[in-house]
Amino acid sequence: MTTDTIAAATPSLPGRVLGLLRRHPEAFAALLIVVICIAVGTINPAFWQLANLFDILRASVVRGLFALGVLMVLAAGGLDVSFSAIAAFVMYAVTKAVTLFAPDTGMVVIFCIAALGGALLGAVNGVLVNALKAPSLIVTIGTQYAYRGFLLTFIGTALFMNIPAAMDRFGQASLMTRTAENGFTVQLPAFVLVLAAAALATWAILRFTLIGRAVYAVGGRPDIAERLGYKVTTVQLFVFAWAGMLAGIGGIIHVSSNRLANPFDLAGIELSVIAAVILGGARITGGSGTVLGTLLGVVLITLVSNVLIMVGIPSTWQTAILGLFIVSAGVFFVLQRR
Amino acid sequence: MARDGNSAGETNDGSAFLEVSNLHKRYGGVHALRGVSFSIDRGQTYHLLGENGCGKSTLIRILSGAQSATEGSLVIDGVARDRLNPIAALKAGIETVYQDLSLLPNLSVEENVALNQQLVEGDGRLFRGVSGTRLRATARAALAKVDLPTDTAFLKSRIEELPIATRQLVAIARAIAGRAGLVIMDEPTTSLTRREVENLIAVVRRLHADGVSVLFVTHKLDECKAIGGQAIVMRDGAIVRQCDIAGVSKRELAALMTGRDIDEGRYRTQPRIGQPLLETRALGKKAAFGEVSLTVAEGEILGITGLLDSGRNELARALAGVSPADSGEIRIAGSAVTLATPSQANRAGIGYVPEDRLTEGLFLEKPIEDNLVMAVLRRLRGRLGLVDRRKSAEVANGLMQDLKVAAPNIRRPVQSLSGGNQQRILIGRWLAIQPRLLILHGPTVGVDVGSKDTIFRIIQSLADGGMAVIIISDDLPELLQNCDRIAVMQKGRIVSTDAATDLDEAALYERMGAALQLGTNRNRA
Numbered sequence: 001m002t003t004d005t006i007a008a009a010t011p012s013l014p015g016r017v018l019g020l021l022r023r024h025p026e027a028f029a030a031l032l033i034v035v036i037c038i039a040v041g042t043i044n045p046a047f048w049q050l051a052n053l054f055d056i057l058r059a060s061v062v063r064g065l066f067a068l069g070v071l072m073v074l075a076a077g078g079l080d081v082s083f084s085a086i087a088a089f090v091m092y093a094v095t096k097a098v099t100l101f102a103p104d105t106g107m108v109v110i111f112c113i114a115a116l117g118g119a120l121l122g123a124v125n126g127v128l129v130n131a132l133k134a135p136s137l138i139v140t141i142g143t144q145y146a147y148r149g150f151l152l153t154f155i156g157t158a159l160f161m162n163i164p165a166a167m168d169r170f171g172q173a174s175l176m177t178r179t180a181e182n183g184f185t186v187q188l189p190a191f192v193l194v195l196a197a198a199a200l201a202t203w204a205i206l207r208f209t210l211i212g213r214a215v216y217a218v219g220g221r222p223d224i225a226e227r228l229g230y231k232v233t234t235v236q237l238f239v240f241a242w243a244g245m246l247a248g249i250g251g252i253i254h255v256s257s258n259r260l261a262n263p264f265d266l267a268g269i270e271l272s273v274i275a276a277v278i279l280g281g282a283r284i285t286g287g288s289g290t291v292l293g294t295l296l297g298v299v300l301i302t303l304v305s306n307v308l309i310m311v312g313i314p315s316t317w318q319t320a321i322l323g324l325f326i327v328s329a330g331v332f333f334v335l336q337r338r
Numbered sequence: 339m340a341r342d343g344n345s346a347g348e349t350n351d352g353s354a355f356l357e358v359s360n361l362h363k364r365y366g367g368v369h370a371l372r373g374v375s376f377s378i379d380r381g382q383t384y385h386l387l388g389e390n391g392c393g394k395s396t397l398i399r400i401l402s403g404a405q406s407a408t409e410g411s412l413v414i415d416g417v418a419r420d421r422l423n424p425i426a427a428l429k430a431g432i433e434t435v436y437q438d439l440s441l442l443p444n445l446s447v448e449e450n451v452a453l454n455q456q457l458v459e460g461d462g463r464l465f466r467g468v469s470g471t472r473l474r475a476t477a478r479a480a481l482a483k484v485d486l487p488t489d490t491a492f493l494k495s496r497i498e499e500l501p502i503a504t505r506q507l508v509a510i511a512r513a514i515a516g517r518a519g520l521v522i523m524d525e526p527t528t529s530l531t532r533r534e535v536e537n538l539i540a541v542v543r544r545l546h547a548d549g550v551s552v553l554f555v556t557h558k559l560d561e562c563k564a565i566g567g568q569a570i571v572m573r574d575g576a577i578v579r580q581c582d583i584a585g586v587s588k589r590e591l592a593a594l595m596t597g598r599d600i601d602e603g604r605y606r607t608q609p610r611i612g613q614p615l616l617e618t619r620a621l622g623k624k625a626a627f628g629e630v631s632l633t634v635a636e637g638e639i640l641g642i643t644g645l646l647d648s649g650r651n652e653l654a655r656a657l658a659g660v661s662p663a664d665s666g667e668i669r670i671a672g673s674a675v676t677l678a679t680p681s682q683a684n685r686a687g688i689g690y691v692p693e694d695r696l697t698e699g700l701f702l703e704k705p706i707e708d709n710l711v712m713a714v715l716r717r718l719r720g721r722l723g724l725v726d727r728r729k730s731a732e733v734a735n736g737l738m739q740d741l742k743v744a745a746p747n748i749r750r751p752v753q754s755l756s757g758g759n760q761q762r763i764l765i766g767r768w769l770a771i772q773p774r775l776l777i778l779h780g781p782t783v784g785v786d787v788g789s790k791d792t793i794f795r796i797i798q799s800l801a802d803g804g805m806a807v808i809i810i811s812d813d814l815p816e817l818l819q820n821c822d823r824i825a826v827m828q829k830g831r832i833v834s835t836d837a838a839t840d841l842d843e844a845a846l847y848e849r850m851g852a853a854l855q856l857g858t859n860r861n862r863a
Contacts, residue, residue: 213468220442228424
């Protein structure tokens with residue numbers, strides 16, 4: 001009764017592709033990326049240059065860090081939309097504090113403060129979700145407004161053009177430099193390494209630790225996880241703190257790379273980040289999602305917003321195409337689960 | 339595994355694994371357990387029998403550490419354990435396979451089987467590493483014991499991809515992955531076919547050989563008798579009898595459980611069969627069933643049975659318009675009808691009480707009243723097209739009385755009721771539309787003996803009132819007791835239709851293609 005019902009019965013090609021997508025939903029984003037690259041590259045061969053890859057990587061870092069945090073929360077069955085506010089809060093508060101009180105602070109210390117601050121703000125989300133037993137979407141919509149309001153009221157609204165020297169240097173540090181065909185010099189910024197490290201850490205936690213497995217367990221069925229002895233409150237606190245930490249780090253990178261701190265920045269990025277995680281194969285209902293898929297989802301979204309312009313698709317259309325992708329991914333994932 | 343329990347665990351000197359003495363549990367004013375005492379030896383089978391509300395669930399919750407007793411003592415493996423929590427109960431060697439299996443649907447088989455062991459070892463601490471190799475080794479060993487595959491593909495498959503019988507075995511594998519001394523199985527056979535039940539029993543026998551005891555919690559007296567072992571019968575929070583199950587008849591057991599005498603004989607007496615109501619001709623659905631031609635008359639009760647893959651479930655759902663047939667013809671009272679949606683079936687006068695009342699039929703958080711009147715809202719329309727609450731309450735209260743639903747009032751949510759009462763609510767909903775044909779799909783799944791009796795009486799009085807009834811079930815005594823005729827399906831076809839009085843269980847099994855002796859360890863091909 002067991003072996004024969006479990007064994008796959010369709011070796012046909014479409015069947016195999018469907019099977020692959022069922023087991024590895026992140027292949028969906030990978031497939032779209034390949035299709036876009038081939039299409040754009042065929043129409044405009046200028047696409048195939050390293051400078052372009054650098055651009056896409058650079059543009060993916062901040063969204064990627066946010067997406068890794070959202071992945072963690074989503075896998076545990078929650079939803080976080082406050083990360084952009086946490087990032088804005090941390091980047092502005094830290095930049096301002098460092099500039100005013102300790103302009104010589106090194107980059108490592110700045111990152112540590114930002115990570116800690118972000119984690120604390122994220123943990124507030126976790127505490128509220130646990131204490132109020134409220135849906136995390138509602139809690140984080142609330143804290144998003146609260147954090148932004150607090151930032152603009154008490155910390156400041158003015159742009160910071162003179163960011164600390166350490167951040168400026170860090171934002172300009174490059175791993176490689178290329179001159180693009182249009183004569184501009186394009187560099188691969190060093191801060192892509194931060195994304196790589198964050199991705200590696202998130203992957204390792206999800207795969208090699210009990211808390212990582214507990215994240216998926218709680219995301220699948222919190223009631224059953226509780227009954228089996230997993231501490232649901234610990235898991236909630238951890239995932240929100242992790243998302244907050246990555247948001248804080250992402251905020252610092254945003255300032256370093258733009259060379260200015262604007263407290264109004266990053267607003268409205270929430271849905272595109274959640275969309276990236278979903279395109280990467282995570283279920284909105286929780287209990288699934290991979291780091292690889294999330295990174296692919298982020299690259300896909302960056303690709304759509306950065307390279308379609310190269311084949312003459314106006315930027316107003318890019319949003320529509322993105323919407324189409326998200327809807328088709330949603331429909332596709334639902335259909336193949338039936 | 340417990341530091342202090344090692345010495346007691348190794349010596350298998352015939353002492354009891356678990357001794358429960360004088361256990362009491364009070365919830366506010368309710369005295370749920372009134373001095374329960376019993377002991378469980380190593381490597382034996384036990385059956386905990388009792389009606390819903392007798393205290394069985396409370397007892398299990400205490401043994402599995404989900405609740406603590408008000409007074410009384412537990413001695414596990416020679417060690418007194420006053421306060422258990424879920425992790426402590428697992429460490430002491432008591433594992434519970436819940437009725438819902440408590441598997442995590444999105445995790446892999448190996449994680450479900452073996453992850454809990456690592457969690458328990460660390461006393462529930464989460465900030466620790468997971469050993470992948472040990473996870474796999476533990477899972478393999480446990481899966482092998484329950485006869486499941488141990489290849490990597492199976493270890494990596496997600497629970498939600500597996501059929502229910504496999505999930506059941508996975509849940510058992512998890513229970514024995516540690517060093518269990520007692521595995522409690524709460525209604526383990528509810529959703530299994532007969533063949534799968536046999537497989538389960540074979541697994542239990544192997545557990546006994548390792549010194550593991552099993553406590554079944556169940557309503558199915560036939561099965562308990564076939565499995566054998568000790569019966570522990572509870573009523574009103576106390577144990578009324580502990581004895582060898584072979585020494586008592588089913589009727590005696592039922593009497594012990596309910597405190598009244600329940601007749602196991604036929605409920606069907608002198609049917610008044612009228613004009614044919616439902617006729618199907620060569621009804622078929624791709625990959626499910628075909629060439630199904632059957633007739634049910636007014637006042638007649640037709641039983642349909644077969645193994646799980648026989649197409650009986652699909653046929654039921656097709657007649658209810660839930661997943662329509664794609665070929666053939668359906669006639670109601672002589673005129674052809676299309677049953678493409680549940681509401682079409684509803685309008686044709688067909689009421690359908692689905693098998694899985696929890697997922698298919700009831701809105702558990704909604705009040706009893708809303709559930710009862712759901713199908714007849716149009717009739718309850720008052721001024722401005724809104725639902726007339728007075729009329730609706732009238733209908734609901736009437737049905738509550740007719741069906742003898744035990745509930746304080748119609749505003750209570752359905753989930754606060756016992757399984758038997760939930761089933762009555764579901765039947766009540768379809769009675770509200772006054773159907774001409776009522777299709778009951780597993781009407782007494784998970785229902786205790788006393789409620790079963792009431793449900794059977796309701797079914798009989800409906801048929802006596804001229805309603806045509808189809809019962810689709812794998813509970814053969816239930817069909818034999820209630821039906822006029824019983825049709826048997828095999829591989830999507832109806833292979834026989836006989837008068838119930840000409841049949842017995844053995845004859846039905848033979849027709850189902852499942853002439854197997856319950857309890858023997860069958861040879862697997």
